[in-house]
Amino acid sequence: QSVLTQPPSASGTPGQRVTISCSGSSSNIGSNTVNWYQQLPGTAPKLLIYSNNQRPSGVPDRFSGSKSGTSASLAISGLQSEDEADYYCAAWDDSLNVWVFGGGTKLTVL
Amino acid sequence: QVQLQESGPGLVKPSQTLSLTCTVSGGSISSGGYYWSWIRQHPGKGLEWIGYIYYSGSTYYNPSLKSRVTISVDTSKNQFSLKLSSVTAADTAVYYCARGHADYWGQGTLVTVSS
Numbered sequence: 287q288s289v290l291t292q293p294p295s296a297s298g299t300p301g302q303r304v305t306i307s308c309s310g311s312s313s314n315i316g317s318n319t320v321n322w323y324q325q326l327p328g329t330a331p332k333l334l335i336y337s338n339n340q341r342p343s344g345v346p347d348r349f350s351g352s353k354s355g356t357s358a359s360l361a362i363s364g365l366q367s368e369d370e371a372d373y374y375c376a377a378w379d380d381s382l383n384v385w386v387f388g389g390g391t392k393l394t395v396l
Numbered sequence: 397q398v399q400l401q402e403s404g405p406g407l408v409k410p411s412q413t414l415s416l417t418c419t420v421s422g423g424s425i426s427s428g429g430y431y432w433s434w435i436r437q438h439p440g441k442g443l444e445w446i447g448y449i450y451y452s453g454s455t456y457y458n459p460s461l462k463s464r465v466t467i468s469v470d471t472s473k474n475q476f477s478l479k480l481s482s483v484t485a486a487d488t489a490v491y492y493c494a495r496g497h498a499d500y501w502g503q504g505t506l507v508t509v510s511s
Binding site: 329331342 | 433442443444445456458459460492497498499500501502503504
């Protein structure tokens, strides 16, 4: 299993707000910043959030990130059908000396 | 806009060495400030960091793969490369190159290990 723990699935209806959690430990999320990636079906992942809560240029402000202690969250407001994708969190782990990813959360827009 | 493109054989025999190259355009590897990464994704699974290299040649590898991995850089061609030795079917995956902690990604290339 992954060092960072994400729920395997999440869902919501168009317009809703959905949050995806990412749980780690003091050696990863607790001491380093978190990135979030979106992977649409059949495509490469895309950076969605970096440094816990920063959006790269071009990412809608419907996407937001936060971190508290050893956990992080990705929130998507005003859910749209095109948000249906896999979402991954990632952080450096100081104990393992590895950049670790969560197992991914498959978001379904109902 | 930085773009990355992976290239290399899509089929590798067991026990042989997987070799991939990532060509970077829209920015220079040697301009500094970034590591250049390799990441893989097993079919239907999550992401696994393989390692990264700085333009100077400094490398960091995933300990679980370290004994089999070599990442190198050719600044004259604006490329960096991955070699993974003694491959098995468990190394079948889509291999991505990326900048740093993956603000830019290549499209990925599927490498199948099979005789």
